Amino acid sequence: MTKHKGRYLSKKEIEVPKTIKVGGHTIRIEIVDSIDKGDLAGHYIYNADKIILARRVKVEKVLIEASAQSMIAVLYHEVLHAIDFIYNSGILAEDVIDRLSEGWYQVIRDNPLIFKKGGDD
Numbered sequence: 001m002t003k004h005k006g007r008y009l010s011k012k013e014i015e016v017p018k019t020i021k022v023g024g025h026t027i028r029i030e031i032v033d034s035i036d037k038g039d040l041a042g043h044y045i046y047n048a049d050k051i052i053l054a055r056r057v058k059v060e061k062v063l064i065e066a067s068a069q070s071m072i073a074v075l076y077h078e079v080l081h082a083i084d085f086i087y088n089s090g091i092l093a094e095d096v097i098d099r100l101s102e103g104w105y106q107v108i109r110d111n112p113l114i115f116k117k118g119g120d121d
């Protein structure tokens with residue numbers, strides 16, 4: 001196993017970077033046990049340049065371990081909030097962010113080569 005700069009979300013070995021860049025901001029990604037007692041799966045905080053992801057979320061009043069896939073989908077959701085806030089004055093509604101981030105997640109996941117040669121020629 002190679003040494004990675006990112007961290008693993010779970011035993012399923014899905015890795016996320018410690019930081020991402022959006023506009024002029026370097027945004028730190030933190031993974032915590034839960035947010036708001038499990039009510040939130042993730043949160044983007046502009047003023048702190050931070051995205052927080054929760055390992056556990058509340059489902060029908062019970063805290064459960066989030067799947068690695070759902071945590072990645074939440075990360076995409078929060079990154080889209082950051083893009084919207086930094087480049088778009090934060091005008092997208094929550095349901096629009098939800099739909100676009102799920103679409104983005106699917107396209108990237110099903111097309112792994114999409115960013116391999118992203119305009120670097």
Ligand SMILES: [Zn+2]
Nearest residue numbers: 077081094097
């Ligand atoms: Zn949201």
